[in-house]
Amino acid sequence: MEKFVITGGKPLHGEVTISGAxxxxxxxxxxxxxxxxxCVIENLPxxxxxxxxxxxxxxxxxxxxxxxxxxxxIDTTHLNxxxxxxxxxxxxxxSYYFLGALLSRFGKAQVAMPGGCNLGPRPIDQHLKVFSAxxxxxxxxxxxxxVRTKQELTGAHIFFDKVSVGATMNGMLSAVMAQGQTxxxxxxxxxxxVDLANFLNMCGADVRGAGTDVIKVRGVExxxxxxxxxxxxxxxxxxxxxxxxxxxxxxxxxxxxPTHLEAISAKLMESGAHVVDGDDGREFFMRVSCENxxxxxxxxxxxxxxxxxxxxxxxxxLLATAEGNSFIMENIFENRFNHVPELAKMGASISxxxxxxxxxxxxxxxxxxxxxxxxxxxxxxxxxALAAEGESTISQIHFIDRGYEFLEQKLRALGADIx
Numbered sequence: 312m313e314k315f316v317i318t319g320g321k322p323l324h325g326e327v328t329i330s331g332a333x334x335x336x337x338x339x340x341x342x343x344x345x346x347x348x349x350c351v352i353e354n355l356p357x358x359x360x361x362x363x364x365x366x367x368x369x370x371x372x373x374x375x376x377x378x379x380x381x382x383x384x385i386d387t388t389h390l391n392x393x394x395x396x397x398x399x400x401x402x403x404x405x406s407y408y409f410l411g412a413l414l415s416r417f418g419k420a421q422v423a424m425p426g427g428c429n430l431g432p433r434p435i436d437q438h439l440k441v442f443s444a445x446x447x448x449x450x451x452x453x454x455x456x457x458v459r460t461k462q463e464l465t466g467a468h469i470f471f472d473k474v475s476v477g478a479t480m481n482g483m484l485s486a487v488m489a490q491g492q493t494x495x496x497x498x499x500x501x502x503x504x505v506d507l508a509n510f511l512n513m514c515g516a517d518v519r520g521a522g523t524d525v526i527k528v529r530g531v532e533x534x535x536x537x538x539x540x541x542x543x544x545x546x547x548x549x550x551x552x553x554x555x556x557x558x559x560x561x562x563x564x565x566x567x568x569p570t571h572l573e574a575i576s577a578k579l580m581e582s583g584a585h586v587v588d589g590d591d592g593r594e595f596f597m598r599v600s601c602e603n604x605x606x607x608x609x610x611x612x613x614x615x616x617x618x619x620x621x622x623x624x625x626x627x628x629l630l631a632t633a634e635g636n637s638f639i640m641e642n643i644f645e646n647r648f649n650h651v652p653e654l655a656k657m658g659a660s661i662s663x664x665x666x667x668x669x670x671x672x673x674x675x676x677x678x679x680x681x682x683x684x685x686x687x688x689x690x691x692x693x694x695x696a697l698a699a700e701g702e703s704t705i706s707q708i709h710f711i712d713r714g715y716e717f718l719e720q721k722l723r724a725l726g727a728d729i730x
Contacts, residue, residue, distance in 0.1 A: 314706045315719065318728040319678060319699035323560035325725045329548045329567055330356040330716040331381065331541035335503035337405035338480045339510045339541060340364040340385070343373070344412040345487060346514045348536030349386045355541060356716045357381065359709070360403045367399050367409060390417075397423040397455070403713070407435060407477060410458055411484030414447055419459035424451070437471050437478035444469045445489050466491035466530055474499050474614045479526070480507050486528040487516040495526040501615040502571045506542045513537040545571040546621045547715060550690050552576070552599045553622065554722075556584040557629040557698040561600035562725060569595055574618045578626065581608045582633060607635030607672055612642050624650050624691035631659040632698065633672040640667045650688035653681045657699055678703040686714045693718070697727055 331354035341364065343350040355361055357380055365383065369375050372391035376384040393413045400406035400423040413420030425435075435456070439449045444467040447460040466489050471478055476499040484507075486493035498504070500522050508521030514537050517529040548567045555562035556579050569576075569588040576586045576597075584601040607630065612620040620643035630637040631654055641647045648668055651661050656679040660671040678701030683689030689711035696703035705711075711718060719729045 313708050314704050315693065315696075315708055316702065316704050316730045317678075317693065317696040318702050319676075319697050320701075321697070321726055321728055322558045323555050323562050323697070323722070323725040323727060326563040326565055327551050327721050327725060328565045329543045329551070330354070332356070332503055332506065332544040333358060333360055333546070333714045334476070334501070335506040335541050336361050337364055337403065338408050338503060338507045339539070340368060341408040341412040342484060342507060342510055342514075343368070343385045344371070344387050344390065344409070344416055345484070345511070345516075345534050346536045347388055347416065347534065349384060349388070350514070350536045351378070351382065351384050351538040353382045353538065353540040355381050355383060356544065358714055358716050359712045360405065360714065363399055363402045364405070367395055367406065370396055370399065393417050393420050395420075395422040400425060405477075407438060407456070408481060408484060410438065410442070410456060411481035414442060414458050414460070415464065415485045415488050418464075421455055421457045424454045424456060435477075437473065437475045438481045440471075441469055441478060441482045441485055445485055445493065464489035466493040466528070468494045469496065471495070471497040473497075476501050476504060479504050483508060483511060483518055483521070483526065483528055487511055487518065487530065487534065488532070489528075489530040491530060493528040493530070495528070496524065498524050498526050499614055500524065502542060502545055502568070510537075510539050513539055543567050546619065546687075548572055548597070549575040549619070549622045550625050550694070550715070552579060552586070552597065553625045553629050554694045554697060555599040556582065556601040556605060557632075557694050559601050560725070562598070564597045564599065566594050567597050569597065572597065574616060575622055575626075578608055578610060578618065582606050582629070604674075605629055605633040607633045607637040607670070609638045611640040614643075620644055620647060621687050623647060624687040625694050627661070627668065627670060628654065628691040628695040628698070630670045630672065631657075631661065631695065632674065632676060633670070635672055637670040637672065638667060639670065642666065649684040650691045653688070653692055654695055656681065657695055657703070659695075675700055677701050681705045683707045683710045686710050690715065693722075697722070
């Protein structure tokens with residue numbers, strides 16, 4: 312079994328460049344189906360979720376050429392299937408975006424219940440609500456989701472019962488070629504929602520309001536290809552920011568969008584870290600350093616622009632050695648404390664009550680054999696191991712490969728002892 316071996320206690324120093332956003336990429340790749348043309352997608356992260364998305368497109372009949380490691384030419388002109396293979400769709404959560412894209416173009420789609428990390432129940436009822444409102448019928452039988460329409464999709468006014476990134480993005484995907492106007496209310500505002508809307512508009516769609524809680528989509532008859540570069544990964548950037556602070560390091564993080572990182576910057580500064588952003592004339596960067604033991608802070612995960620759930624686990628690794636007691640309330644996913652028993656092996660003192668974790672800071676963590684249970688839990692264990700005294704091994708790193716491009720190489724360049 313593949314694993315990381317990390318000898319901790321070494322502050323991270325140097326520069327790291329952030330890759331393209333995973334959560335944007337897995338929405339934009341299915342969206343190329345709508346173009347029925349050639350799209351060139353730049354700044355794609357070299358991660359397993361992207362590889363699975365490209366494999367799905369290829370299986371559906373797309374022609375795919377790799378122009379370089381992070382740029383692909385995707386021709387979806389001659390797709391010949393609307394059924395996403397079961398074994399591929401179960402490998403990642405974002406396979407449900409193929410439902411909206413295929414339904415919009417072909418009037419039908421079939422995708423297995425999505426897989427990915429086990430973070431508790433993540434129902435797709437809000438996705439199906441969109442498809443139904445636009446005029447499609449759906450069924451879920453034997454783990455397969457089928458949507459189809461006997462006539463053209465028609466715009467509708469849809470209010471999401473809860474803020475959902477996935478449903479918001481599927482709402483845009485399914486509405487861009489529907490007749491008339493679709494109004495989506497109570498939408499997610501995450502940066503990758505905006506990135507998908509920008510891509511769709513580059514392909515000829517008419518999507519307005521992305522980044523607010525009301526998105527209006529006026530259907531168009533036809534879309535076309537384009538060249539598009541994916542935004543930097545907000546969560547990867549936040550992970551390196553936390554790692555720099557947790558190890559008492561000094562790291563410059565290049566290729567970021569500072570406004571996407573305001574929630575994590577605020578909490579790191581509250582904990583005693585120094586956070587400064589700047590612009591070198593080509594791109595934005597952020598410098599994070601920490602000289603002293605961090606202070607305890609309280610965190611409540613919320614939809615963007617609140618503190619992101621994807622950084623709750625990495626932040627807990629830092630707070631495990633903070634001075635005082637921290638309280639972390641997880642409001643997005645039920646099973647996002649799976650990493651707590653692993654941190655306890657390292658000497659962390661953390662107790663769980665319902666959706667709240669109480670983190671009683673200890674002076675030091677110690678290396679231990681660890682096992683990643685999901686993507687961000689894996690990132691948390693890496694940060695804890697980097698800050699700990701002694702050697703740690705982290706197994707099941709395939710979870711980490713889902714969302715971090717060349718994590719070990721980037722950390723090694725910052726001075727980490729990771730193999």
